[in-house]
Amino acid sequence: MKSLSVLILAAGKGSRMQSKLPKVLHEVGNAPLIYYPIKLAKNVGANKIVCVVGKKSDNIIDKIRSFSDYTEIVEQPKQLGTGHAVLCAEESFSKSNETILILYGDCPLISEKSIKELLKLKNNGVDLAVLGFESQNPKGYGRMIIDSAGSLKKIVEAKDATQEESKVTFCNSGIMIAERQTIYALLKNISNENSAGEFYLTDLVKKANEANLVVRAISCPENEAHGINNRLDLAKAEEHFQTSKRLEALEKGVTLVAPNTVFFSFDTDLGIDTVVEPNVIFGPEVSLKDNVKVKSFSYLEGCIVKSKVTIGPFARIRPETILDEGVKVGNFVEIKKSKLYKNAKASHLSYIGDASIGEDTNVGAGTIFCNYDGVSKHGIEVGKNSFIGSNASLVAPLKIGDRAMIAAGSTITDEVEKDSLALGRARQINKFKK
Numbered sequence: 001m002k003s004l005s006v007l008i009l010a011a012g013k014g015s016r017m018q019s020k021l022p023k024v025l026h027e028v029g030n031a032p033l034i035y036y037p038i039k040l041a042k043n044v045g046a047n048k049i050v051c052v053v054g055k056k057s058d059n060i061i062d063k064i065r066s067f068s069d070y071t072e073i074v075e076q077p078k079q080l081g082t083g084h085a086v087l088c089a090e091e092s093f094s095k096s097n098e099t100i101l102i103l104y105g106d107c108p109l110i111s112e113k114s115i116k117e118l119l120k121l122k123n124n125g126v127d128l129a130v131l132g133f134e135s136q137n138p139k140g141y142g143r144m145i146i147d148s149a150g151s152l153k154k155i156v157e158a159k160d161a162t163q164e165e166s167k168v169t170f171c172n173s174g175i176m177i178a179e180r181q182t183i184y185a186l187l188k189n190i191s192n193e194n195s196a197g198e199f200y201l202t203d204l205v206k207k208a209n210e211a212n213l214v215v216r217a218i219s220c221p222e223n224e225a226h227g228i229n230n231r232l233d234l235a236k237a238e239e240h241f242q243t244s245k246r247l248e249a250l251e252k253g254v255t256l257v258a259p260n261t262v263f264f265s266f267d268t269d270l271g272i273d274t275v276v277e278p279n280v281i282f283g284p285e286v287s288l289k290d291n292v293k294v295k296s297f298s299y300l301e302g303c304i305v306k307s308k309v310t311i312g313p314f315a316r317i318r319p320e321t322i323l324d325e326g327v328k329v330g331n332f333v334e335i336k337k338s339k340l341y342k343n344a345k346a347s348h349l350s351y352i353g354d355a356s357i358g359e360d361t362n363v364g365a366g367t368i369f370c371n372y373d374g375v376s377k378h379g380i381e382v383g384k385n386s387f388i389g390s391n392a393s394l395v396a397p398l399k400i401g402d403r404a405m406i407a408a409g410s411t412i413t414d415e416v417e418k419d420s421l422a423l424g425r426a427r428q429i430n431k432f433k434k
């Protein structure tokens, strides 16, 4: 059994992005581009993942480590081209039975299905298998030259293409697969005599043909192969990503009332029979169970939402929030780092931070959890079946027991015991006018 290794190229300067941030740290679906090939490598069963980065790429390395600590990092000291980048990683591949799948760090939308088809092609006696795509606007992509027998003869980079070659619409996605020995034996013979003065990985195709190896290409949808070189590419990739996430949600059994107005992150996870109204945004790390209703103009990030919860309209759910079954969060309610237990409600105009709110407790309109004293954050614990009257200010640190009642308009600074009523406001005085 061959072992599958994945090599990700991410050392390019990305100068066309016009950015101080390295290209692979720009985001699609709220995740840096570099996460996508790593996730893909894991999903297709890679035994080893190696990523080539440029010099002084500490920020890229930190991101890779936080996402996948076993990904090996190799430095390409100078960006002399994609072929050179692969050569820099040679020592990472020592096993004789290694098959290497090469992915590009700037190509985030390739599907697992396309890679599996490429693997199948390789396993059917092909020495070098390349993933291509048809494009009506092939500008900038390497062109795949196929002969009458269906073999891939060479890849011509856009810069080096003749007028005739430029008319070819079958493009190189950059993704290829071959045995380790094949790749490194052939790469040693490539030169940088081309208009970019770079060592092109794509020259491997011509070299493989010269060595009488079998070289084939298959096609994947253009949207998947979309490479990111500038901001327009990035915006288009975001659009493709959102389209496919919306489809995925619909197919899974989620109702999106107006799919084009709902935005997802790369890790958004929604349960069946959940209904999402128009204009909802899912930031990173959101997980919704079944039968949740998210009403219009709500913004969720970093939260776990159990079944039968209602959120919004106009709600903001921030990181480290857990909403248990049947919870109701209404309009203009912001919740941060808090847990609302079963059937708790905060229906209008509240801020809840660093708190836990017990089962069946009702948080009245305009209640503010005052969790910050200007220096540190403190927590507030509210028991079950309690009632917080409207416009109360709860000053942390604070405990409120079960079945307690807080009078409307109160400022509460001291513990409220269970079964008691707390009033913390001046008594009303009525005087006759003169």
Ligand code: UD1
Pocket: 009, 010, 011, 012, 013, 052, 076, 078, 079, 080, 081, 082, 083, 084, 085, 104, 105, 106, 107, 140, 141, 142, 143, 155, 157, 171, 172, 173, 174, 199, 200, 201, 202, 226, 227, 228, 229
């Ligand atoms: C490359 C392909 C082209 C293909 C296109 C698909 C080559 C020579 N050309 O062109 O045929 O159609 O991708 O998107 O391979 N990189 C390094 N080190 C380097 C140079 C690049 O690691 O010295 C990395 C980049 O970070 C990037 C990837 O390799 O992730 C591709 O490099 P890029 O410069 O974007 O190549 P393209 O011009 O897009």
Ligand code: CA
Pocket: 106, 227, 228, 229
């Ligand atoms: Ca590119």
